[in-house]
Amino acid sequence: MDPVRNPFAPGAGRRPRELAGRQAIVEDARVAIERAMLCKPSRSQIFLGLRGVGKTVLLNTVEHMATERGHLTSSIEAPENKSLGEQLLPRIHQVLRKLSIIENAKGKTFDAMRALKSFAAAFRLEYGDMTISVDPEVGVADSGDLENDLPELFVRVGDAAKAAGKAWTLLIDEIQYLSEKDFAALIASLHKTSQKDLPVLFFGAGLPQVAALSGDAKSYSERLFHFPEVGALSDKDAIAAIRQPILDEGAMIDNDALAEIILKTRGYPYFLQEWGHQTWNLASDNKITLKDTQQAEATTLARLDQGFFKVRFNRLTPKEREYVIAMAQLGNGPYRSSDIADALGETPQSLGPRRAQIISKGMIYSPSHGDVAFTVPMFNEYLLRNLANLS
Ligand SMILES: Nc1ncnc2c1ncn2[C@@H]1O[C@H](COP(=O)(O)OP(=O)(O)OP(=O)(O)O)[C@@H](O)[C@H]1O
Numbered sequence: 001m002d003p004v005r006n007p008f009a010p011g012a013g014r015r016p017r018e019l020a021g022r023q024a025i026v027e028d029a030r031v032a033i034e035r036a037m038l039c040k041p042s043r044s045q046i047f048l049g050l051r052g053v054g055k056t057v058l059l060n061t062v063e064h065m066a067t068e069r070g071h072l073t074s075s076i077e078a079p080e081n082k083s084l085g086e087q088l089l090p091r092i093h094q095v096l097r098k099l100s101i102i103e104n105a106k107g108k109t110f111d112a113m114r115a116l117k118s119f120a121a122a123f124r125l126e127y128g129d130m131t132i133s134v135d136p137e138v139g140v141a142d143s144g145d146l147e148n149d150l151p152e153l154f155v156r157v158g159d160a161a162k163a164a165g166k167a168w169t170l171l172i173d174e175i176q177y178l179s180e181k182d183f184a185a186l187i188a189s190l191h192k193t194s195q196k197d198l199p200v201l202f203f204g205a206g207l208p209q210v211a212a213l214s215g216d217a218k219s220y221s222e223r224l225f226h227f228p229e230v231g232a233l234s235d236k237d238a239i240a241a242i243r244q245p246i247l248d249e250g251a252m253i254d255n256d257a258l259a260e261i262i263l264k265t266r267g268y269p270y271f272l273q274e275w276g277h278q279t280w281n282l283a284s285d286n287k288i289t290l291k292d293t294q295q296a297e298a299t300t301l302a303r304l305d306q307g308f309f310k311v312r313f314n315r316l317t318p319k320e321r322e323y324v325i326a327m328a329q330l331g332n333g334p335y336r337s338s339d340i341a342d343a344l345g346e347t348p349q350s351l352g353p354r355r356a357q358i359i360s361k362g363m364i365y366s367p368s369h370g371d372v373a374f375t376v377p378m379f380n381e382y383l384l385r386n387l388a389n390l391s
């Protein structure tokens with residue numbers, strides 16, 4: 001069918017035509033956002049899930065919803081090599097500049113700007129092309145201890161937002177890449193603003209290991225955050241994700257073709273988009289049939305292998321590749337660390353650092369003690385399919 005009208009959107013963070021199966025999460029976020037505007041307590045949320053399940057799409061949806069309801073928003077993707085303070089500085093500056101033109105908030109915004117200047121000086125943060133034309137406030141956010149200073153800064157920003165009749169929503173993607181220190185300071189900051197009923201809200205997204213990380217960072221994080229799980233779609237939702245966009249374009253799809261796509265993708269959103277996209281392009285008629293989906297399989301898998309899977313694999317060193325290939329050869333996960341060690345002829349202890357390194361790259365995680373699993377759905381199948389070209 002006409003590729004110009006193709007309604008599917010495989011790609012990181014790309015909003016799908018039909019955001020299937022996430023109504024409850026979106027509704028919870030809406031309530032939290034509206035409560036924050038009223039300075040009522042509302043819990044921050046961290047979306048947890050594997051690669052390609054739609055976490056970034058959800059964060060974007062939430063950001064849009066927050067903006068529409070009067071929040072100022074700051075959105076960050078946690079990188080592996082930049083500190084949280086460095087990333088926050090220009091964004092908080094931008095929020096304060098927007099607040100500074102609101103008459104009722106001028107005084108509080110001025111205070112927050114001074115705290116920001118102290119904070120930047122204490123952590124020797126680069127300003128880039130912005131200037132902060134106020135004097136720092138001595139004794140506020142300038143101790144050099146992040147877990148003390150970041151909460152003070154957040155409180156000042158929350159005070160300014162409140163005075164303006166607004167709220168501030170911070171969104172951080174790929175939260176597993178935050179350092180433990182940054183994460184602890186972030187949690188302490190959100191704890192502080194929530195104790196003071198300030199209109200500050202946080203939405204994060206990350207791989208499943210984040211729940212454990214945040215537990216380590218601060219014991220009260222369980223009470224501070226909701227951790228909505230973002231997973232594969234149920235059959236009903238996966239069907240909607242494929243069928244609805246097709247119907248909206250005035251085309252149709254046979255039930256057995258739908259069933260085939262659900263079977264092959266196991267309801268994982270990224271795979272659904274890619275299968276939908278390729279099948280649409282291949283179908284010659286306005287009605288997609290089982291034959292079309294079967295014919296689309298080779299192209300779809302090639303696209304997934306070259307795009308979605310390979311970029312992840314390429315980030316591993318040769319030794320790390322050996323490790324994940326040994327995992328895949330053991331079948332479907334989760335995998336016992338000792339079984340992987342046996343397969344490689346080593347001990348779990350000697351493989352410990354390698355395993356930790358692959359976890360820190362976000363390629364595998366530990367669902368329970370002594371076990372590891374891939375963070376990328378069906379990664380074992382990808383590895384086995386391409387074994388000859390990988391090692
Ligand atoms: N609820 C949904 N229904 C249908 N398609 C979806 C849904 N959520 C996400 N998608 C599609 O899945 C793909 C992946 O989405 P997204 O990039 O948000 O995933 P992610 O969880 O952030 O992945 P990663 O961990 O790799 O960053 C996109 O093409 C998006 O359009």
Ligand SMILES: [Mg+2]
Pocket residue numbers: 012013055056057173
């Ligand atoms: Mg993402």
